[in-house]
Amino acid sequence: MIPVTKTFLPPLEDYNLWVKRAFDNQWLTNRGELVNLLEDKLKAYLNIDWITITNNGTVPIQMALKLLAKGGEIITTPFSYVATTAAIVWENCTPVFVDIHPDYLTIDETKIENAITANTTCILATHVFGNPCNVEAIETIAKKHNLHVIYDAAHCFGVNYKGKSIFDYGDISTCSFHATKLFHTAEGGAMFTKNSDLKHQLFYSHNFGHDGPLAFHGLGVNGKISELQAAMGLSVLPYIDEILAGRKKVVDTYNTMLDFSRLRKLKIRENTEWNYSYYPVIIESEDKLLKIQRELNEIDIMPRRYFYPSLNTLPYVKHTDMPVSENTAKSILCLPLYVGLEAIQIEKIARIIK
Numbered sequence: 392m393i394p395v396t397k398t399f400l401p402p403l404e405d406y407n408l409w410v411k412r413a414f415d416n417q418w419l420t421n422r423g424e425l426v427n428l429l430e431d432k433l434k435a436y437l438n439i440d441w442i443t444i445t446n447n448g449t450v451p452i453q454m455a456l457k458l459l460a461k462g463g464e465i466i467t468t469p470f471s472y473v474a475t476t477a478a479i480v481w482e483n484c485t486p487v488f489v490d491i492h493p494d495y496l497t498i499d500e501t502k503i504e505n506a507i508t509a510n511t512t513c514i515l516a517t518h519v520f521g522n523p524c525n526v527e528a529i530e531t532i533a534k535k536h537n538l539h540v541i542y543d544a545a546h547c548f549g550v551n552y553k554g555k556s557i558f559d560y561g562d563i564s565t566c567s568f569h570a571t572k573l574f575h576t577a578e579g580g581a582m583f584t585k586n587s588d589l590k591h592q593l594f595y596s597h598n599f600g601h602d603g604p605l606a607f608h609g610l611g612v613n614g615k616i617s618e619l620q621a622a623m624g625l626s627v628l629p630y631i632d633e634i635l636a637g638r639k640k641v642v643d644t645y646n647t648m649l650d651f652s653r654l655r656k657l658k659i660r661e662n663t664e665w666n667y668s669y670y671p672v673i674i675e676s677e678d679k680l681l682k683i684q685r686e687l688n689e690i691d692i693m694p695r696r697y698f699y700p701s702l703n704t705l706p707y708v709k710h711t712d713m714p715v716s717e718n719t720a721k722s723i724l725c726l727p728l729y730v731g732l733e734a735i736q737i738e739k740i741a742r743i744i745k
């Protein structure tokens with residue numbers, strides 16, 4: 392079977408060595424040696440000054456909203472994974488959807504100001520498939536209207552924009568280290584900020600609010616990642632350049648083998664060092680998409696409909712029409728992309744699509 396993605400598994404010996412360290416330390420969670428070490432290595436690799444790694448990529452979005460959104464209206468994108476919208480509703484905030492740009496697939500910044508009301512507190516946007524939002528325009532709008540900006544950067548490990556990590560943009564940025572993501576800890580995630588008050592608040596929030604064993608800074612939750620998950624991250628990280636190069640090779644092969652006369656591909660924003668995280672194609676119609684999907688499935692090739700459905704149509708949000716997002720969701724298919732996917736398979740996929 393050719394799945395849409397395959398988790399990168401480091402050599403088991405590598406993982407065993409790190410797990411042995413956790414056993415030797417007799418320390419399995421609560422920020423032990425391995426969690427601290429992984430954070431240091433990630434800071435160096437990503438060239439950022441602060442990170443706290445977490446148990447997944449959703450809890451940090453919830454913590455960011457808890458700290459910044461105060462139950463208000465959140466301007467957000469309808470084209471993302473469900474976690475983005477679900478976090479907003481879970482935190483008792485109201486999602487206010489703004490349609491997306493048809494080529495970049497990120498929130499259409501020119502439509503944000505129309506959606507702002509007296510109750511708006513935040514913009515929560517997703518850098519879709521690792522493709523940055525128009526971060527400058529969003530920052531200008533946020534400053535003008537006194538709003539906070541949170542980026543769901545779940546897909547963005549290794550993405551740089553204008554020479555710096557995409558995680559450096561926005562008041563708070565979050566990432567996912569889920570096994571389906573390009574760098575992973577099986578389950579895991581991270582949060583990023585440059586603001587020293589937010590560093591403090593996010594850090595205590597992810598550890599029940601603790602200020603030492605007997606006192607509390609404030610309200611918190613359990614967002615901690617374990618030593619065993621950090622062991623996976625420490626085993627995967629040395630292969631990250633290999634992972635990125637292996638994915639680039641697959642993307643380049645798709646780019647040469649697919650016929651784009653009747654297909655559209657994702658337009659990567661200018662000044663971006665992209666991470667080859669997904670290979671979406673936009674097909675002329677949903678009928679054609681379903682036909683392509685059926686024919687690929689017949690020979691055990693399993694593309695995925697990321698993202699479907701458009702999040703403004705979820706059963707627990709107020710429905711507003713988002714034509715670009717709804718049409719994109721109906722006609723976009725993510726093709727298999729992982730290290731080691733062979734050119735001969737890509738050729739087969741390209742032929743069936745054609």
Ligand SMILES: *Cc1c(COP(=O)(O)O)cnc(C)c1O
Pocket residue numbers: 447448449450471472474475517543545546566567568569579580
């Ligand atoms: C994967 C993903 C998440 C959730 O991350 P988890 O680590 O699975 O909680 C959030 N947003 C987007 C856009 C994602 O793709």
